[in-house]
Amino acid sequence: MHLKRRTLIKMSGLAGGGFVLASVMPGSLLAEEAPSLVGSVELNAYVQIDEDGTITIYSGSPEMGQGIKTSLPMIVAEEMGANWDDVIVKQTPEVDTERYGRQSTGGSYTLYLNWNLMRKMGATAREMFLAAGAIEMELPRDELKVENSRVFHIHSDQFRSFAELAALAYRQPVPDPESLVYKGREEYTILGKSVSQVDSLDIVTGAGDFGIDTRVPDMLYGTYEKCPAVGGTIVSANLDDLKKEPGVVDAWIINGNGNVRELMDGVGIVGTSTWAVFKAREKLKVVWDESAASKDSWTGFKKFAEDVDSDVGPEVNIERGDFKAVFEDRDNRVVERFYEFPYVTHMCLEPMNCTAHYRAGEKDGRDHLEVWLPTQNGPRFQSVAKNLYGLEKDQVTIHVKRMGGSFGRRTSNEYVCEAIELSKRAGKPVKLTWSREDNMRHDFFRVGGFQKVRAAVNPEGRVVGWDEHAIGIHQNGERVVGSGFRDSAFPLANFPVVRGSHTTTEMKTLAGPWRAPWSNTHAFITQSFIHELAVETGRDHVELLLEMLGSPRKLPGDIRSMHTGRAADVIKMVASKGGWGRKMPKGRGLGLSFYFCHAAHVAEIAEVSVDAERKLTLHRVTAAVDVGPIINMSGALGQVQGAIIDGYSTMVGQKITMEQGRIEQTNLDQYPVLRIGAAPEVDVHFIQSDNEPTGLGEPALPPLAAAVANAIYAATGERVRKMPLIDEGFTV
């Protein structure tokens, strides 16, 4: 099979000779006050036209599989009137937030935060082409339009291609941002369509530019051993033995700064291949001082949680309405349940890695650092380089690399600092690769936790009070990311009578954001419990959910606060598309769940069956999603499918435990993940409401676990209140 033309163009690269259309950042004083002065190619630039008609659009946000490198440039191309087949996309060549704006990604927020900037970049280019077209064709500008990478006359067959107009367009004044008019949805030719992600060809041919694939001349390979219990410091190591191992070039004891997100004590080894240093490391004998190290115990944490016997924790986050009265009213019935979820690891398939080249005194006696870095947040590393190594921005070159998954993991900088330490000592570039075991031991985990939920139900079967008490984890006096809940979540956000509180205990095991932090567990608890209430009161789950949402309204706050009407719409849609209320054969059931997070309203129905041997089959998941208009339909469908399968994988088998501060699971053989045979069909329906578009990397995951748990109940009458399911005797 021959490549299609589009693919060949994308392979050919850019052969120089282009120029940059100047564009402006929102809030730039220069731009606001004197737009005609903004003609310099040195200002923020996302669009480049080549003389052969190739349009290069830069993507400033890092790509980790969420599709942002494709969706953001689609917005630019749409507004400028480009033909997508003429477009090639490149990652911005440097980290420079003054030039490119926000160059980090996370929180399913990147699309929302870049939507206006990308439209502005595209519309600016379009206006400059129109101005050039008017001059070139000697026609009134208001009789010209853009389409298909050209400016055309609406009353004749005259046109000029963008390539023909490029040189003249460049000399046109940059339009005042206030004057820009953006396309209406009915005019879109690119947005909302399905586009294969821009790196697809590289990915399938093995040319994918992941961080771990970095190869630079004269490079050594490195590994770094840290104390298996976080916080241990180094006493000694058998470096002399290591240095005799084949392929080992050097080895050092390295003292860190004690910051788990930067540099911890360890032993660094560099050699002629990753294999050489991994193998040498098997001979490593380190004496650690563990006096200040983690002694964490999962069983200890579990006992702590089970011993908490109060309905309310010392940290009360929200109390609203006549809370005390409804729970003390003897006519009301109080339903109470307790849920449990484990620690889980990120399991990015591309291990943490970084290639660093530290050149001492290279430029005018000043040091220079170059890193090839798969990261969600390049700008954050700039601050680390400054604080830790005293390097100014001009002394640091960051090549942001594609990430083989991240899910919140690649936001810290310890693997970067470790690579830098090795390069500094070796005097050469070093590619540091974490082993899978390193990744599992030294993750910033999704924390485990426990939660009590109570509801007051009146004699008519209406829920009249809601009470949540999470038992979670703090470090340095602060509740860690991912532990417990926030009051922006349904039903805490909208229900008239609620209380939410936390009890926490200290755990040193590293905690971090994991795909839809806290929502990924909070949804399981609350949306299972609402179904339990439906069962207890003999009511239909859909009806109860709609009643608990109340009248359609936008709750106070920005786009990240819920709209109960949009919530009701996705619930009604999923009920209709998922065949809610259908009669099911014995052993088969439907389960429903709704959740709001990351500005997204998502409802899901799971259809499961459970056989006599407790083998669970998730046949199908139907999802109804409102994230506003869809940018790339293929990418959006993929994110929902993937989040649902990821949520199921996590729910079924994944659990990290620790004793004496040591993580007990070291590799995939002790950490079951979902394989293709157990993956469900996924049927996705979007409500493309007239709101600003937001991201989909996270929000389809949280509802899944409750939908499955509720379906298991419907199929068997058995309620699951703990994850993972394999601990409850299920298999898939």
Add this chain to the structure above:
Amino acid sequence: MPKYQFLLNGKEFEVDVPGDMPLLWTLRDVIGLTGTKYGCGIGQCGACTVHVDGSPVRSCLVTAASVDGSEVTTIEGLAEEDRLHILQQVWVDQDVAQCGYCQTGQIMSAAALLKEKPNPTDDDIDEAMSGNYCRCGTYVRIREAIHTAAGFYDAS
């Protein structure tokens, strides 16, 4: 160090590495073909799948010494000049990948499956692909892509 010779993507290759160095690291760090990925190092994730004498193997578990005299095909050798393998083309057309890291291994396993069973059933796919983990959960599209490719596949 011992020298080992094998046919790599149709070309004679000689490497000078320790006999116990896995083929994975020989490919990535010594030869410089990085399309074959390191994921777990214990044969559980499938990201390092290559073909040795036509059969799919986890290259983290076979040594350079063990492929001496064999024929090795990696993802870089799957296309024929500018003609993509049908699976690669379908993977692009149907936008299968998300992060993309596991996909070269997925495609190598799928290519071996189609060679053996040009029209695989869902059960055939489940069995042949069960050793390839996808953290992003692209299994739905992997299955669809294999079925699509099978429709075009010319076993000759």
